[in-house]
Amino acid sequence: MAVAERLGQVPAEKLRNWVWQLEVCNACRYCEGYCAVFPALERRRTFTLADIDYLANLCFDCRACYYACMFAPPHEFGVNIPQMLSEVRRETYARYALPAVFTRLLASSWLAVGGLLLLSALFFLAVVVTTGDPGRLFEAHVGPGAFYRVIPYALMSGPALVLSLVGLVLLVGGGVRFWWRTRGSVADYVSLGALLRAASDALGLRYLTGGGAGGCTYPGERPSFARFVLHHLVFWGFISAFVATTAAYIQQDFLGWYPPYPWLSVPVITGSLGGIAMIVGCAGLLYLKGRSDREPADAGLLRMDTLFLGLLLLINVTGLALLLLRETPAMGSLLVLHLATVFALYFVLPYSKFAHFVYRYAALVQNRLEERREAARAGH
């Protein structure tokens, strides 16, 4: 099958090295208390590329196993599980998203994302120019519908809606392909219990706690909850911003209240709280990544992470600035800038680090299913 062949494109030597490292782990098993990866590893005696894809996405890169490993480089066994699984994870993002070339192009190139930002900004500038007097970009606008006097509503939301729907379809498609590839069967094992337990694992960031070690060994060898807290800020900030968007949509399209909304309104409160949380979270994660140990890291994934966090930070900074300066003549420029960043994000959605949650969740579900089957076997 063409897809399977293409998916199998990993150099034989590299695959042999990956399998060797996993077999060292499987003969040792000291790390089994840290996370789900090692018990999952122990359920296998041999490793296919699909197994490795699964394990890679079960790994949260907490790095406890690297610092605990007596066989880590410079030991001749050269075991570096976080680095290897990070590399595989980056590869899975590319191998499962469609079309794959976009991932390689967009996921880790500032140049490409910068180009996207520029194109998006040019698009909105063109909208401003072609829908009326361009001078209104630099005037202050107040009262209901102020934003739409700069960018008409249909042109603001239409393309965004299309892009986000396409992104969503591609994300789900990648997830299904991943599930198909790593499990073989989609329908056989779907269980509500596993879905819910995996959701709790994901939302609780269970595997950023080091299995009771006091957080993950990140950015360095000493366990810390910094990454756990910052990731929660980004995630819940994102959810909060999503609530803001939904609330604004309801207020505008169902209640007929047009933005800008007052400070004490659901969209502004949830939006600004979410924005601040994401700014703190993204900036904090970027700081941690900058200081993080490069030995257990994959340089490519680090670039991908940094790029995504940078873009998210940019969106939130421009969004917050727009909120603060919305009654000044700077509003128009900030609106164009903010929309351009949002557009760029929508465009890279299925190809960037954003996609990680899809594969993570699929892997967590599979892990819970395997646990259940193992428990059932042990019970017999």
Next chain:
Amino acid sequence: MAGEPRYDVIVVGGGNAALNAALAARHHTERVLLLERAPAWMRGGNSRHTRDIRAAHDGIPRYTTGTYPVEEFLDDLQRVGGGRADPELARLVVRESKTLFQWMSEHGVRWQPALKGTLHLSRTNLFFLGGGKALVNTYYQTAARMGVEVRYEACVDELLLDGARVEGVVVKRDGAREVLRARAVVVASGGFEANLGWLKEYWGEAAENYIVRGTPYNDGLVLRLLIDYGAEVVGDPRAFHGVALDARAPKFDGGIVTRLDSVPFGIVVNQHCQRFYDEGEDFWPKRYAIWGGLIARQPGQIAYSIFDARMLDQFITSLYRPYEAPTIRELAVQLGLDPEALHATVETYNRHASRTGTFNPAVLDDCATRGLTPPKSHWAVPIEVPPFYAYPLRTGVTFTYMGVRVDERTRVQLKAGPPMANLFAAGEIMSGNILSSGYLAGFGLTIGTVFGRIAGREAARYGRG
């Protein structure tokens, strides 16, 4: 003041016993220096390769199952140690082991809940999260936080000894030698299992064929200094803890992953294709530690574990693939053995193997050979389902037993005269006081932690005057 030593306590060594000594010393005094021979990435001696510690307890929820009374621990020790232990020190270490969970937790150690895979140890032993290197890392972090000074790649090649006192140590690094003076010194620098030349004094050329499972830095340099100075020796110099390792393992530091658990699932022959010991005498965890010595006594110090396709999935995978062949003769060719001789040995074994018993690796089953010498007492089913498999086995030395005698304050005892006033010993270098043969899983760390703590405390007290 010119005569004032720079340190209160110097700890020689960088593994579990040394770290506990340094931590304990730091609780009682200011200027504590730990000298680790290895570079930072390899710090921790053989403690890096450990996983669990044996401790008496009245039940530690979540981390142990059941209870492990002091009396039972002492009985276990009596049984494996053959009664040659110093009874006072044995009681001391077992009694003190009850406090280890709290002590270790207070110094940052995190634990792993009792797991099914380790069931036979989950009552008697505590498993620290991530294994020995994580343990060692935690202690180094705690030591740094508490203000213990640590130097890596610091090889102590001289102890400044004067009668029953030590004045300090001499550290060699990059060809330069530095004198470091201290009020008291703790030696916790391990045994001499990585010194094949020294092992040869007792084992002859055979020692050349041994594999050292742990750190290459345990060459016994400090132990030799103490013996040469007149310290009283305990433990049989020939005795070591040795297991069957895959012969393809690296010469040093292959750790846990090169061990082989296949022995009970087939037969083991020497290079003349002869069996030499009951492969199914008892459960593997109770027998694995005698196989190093058994192989050491075979010609060429090599043996081969032979089994068939039915047994391949019965044990934890090894790091290396087994040799595989459709017939025993072809397997022998791959191993460089005489095909006819191996074929004959397997045929003989198969004729005497059990065809009526019920094979069950979970119990001491009823599959025993009949009329075969040596017998195979359990799991003795015929080797007849191809493909056939083999692992080459060598002796893997874990640790040595010979050390220096200490008193209950861990002061090093000289052959003549009083104990050293301010020289203390902890860990493998003195474990021969308690254990001179046999082993209890996780007991090395118990000794290291208990006596490391005592040594550090006593050294600090002496240092303060």
